[in-house]
Amino acid sequence: MAMAVQSPLHIDSLSNGFLGMGLNTGRPTSQASPKVNTSIRMAIKRWERKEVKENSLPVVKKLHVKIGDTVKVIAGHDKGKISTVTQLYTHNSKIMLKDVNLKTKHVKGKAEGETGQIVQVEAPIHSSNVMLYSKTAKVASRVGHKTLEDGSRVRYLLKTGEVIDSAEEWKKVHKKEEKKE
Structure with a gap:
């Protein structure tokens, strides 16, 4: 039973x-x-x-910044600093900025008899803690999207109307990256 x-x-x-x-x-x-x-x-x-896809991976949201953008930090202990985006982590919406959010790391000596070091490394910060920054107007602004006459979609700053995604800027950023490598 x-x-x-x-x-x-x-x-x-x-x-x-x-x-x-x-x-x-x-x-x-x-x-x-x-x-x-x-x-x-x-x-x-x-x-x-968290929203997940069928394969249990998190749903990735698009970030409002791209590599090479000039941004201003609006929250955290580095508030007010102006820097450039060097790396994106889309799975957790974090970004790496040049010379911002420096953390102290203690590194052991690798070879026998070699002394250890204390180094400063950049740590990622959340993308919501930064705003796009206009170098010409010296003001931080939110980002907007619009379609130009030639049909291309670009990002622009809402306060100044300055277009961020121009073809010249894109070429400059990628030429600098090629020279470094």
Whole structure:
């Protein structure tokens, strides 16, 4: 004779975790009390839920900055600094800036008898902590998108109307990268 055990999974906004909660395996826990109805109560906070694709990778959002853009830091301990974007990390919306968010790293000596060093390395910061910066008007602005007469889509600064994605700027940035390599 098989007994059906009901095991509803409740998602309750008042509970914060698994501590002190019973784990429901779907089977009775002892012979004396065959009908056991325990449930796990947990809450998934809104900021902990991430959108994922079918293959469980996170959905990547487009960033408002690109490599070579001049930006101004608007939050954090480097607030007010003006720098250039050197690297993008689209999976977590972070960017690397030149000479911003420097962290101290202690490095061991690799060879025997070699002393260690203390070096300054750049760490990534979140893209929401920067705004695009106009060198000519010396002002930080949000970015807008528009289509030009020739059909090309470009980014521009909302405060000044200055076009960021001009073909000349793109060529300058990529020529500098080729010279460095």
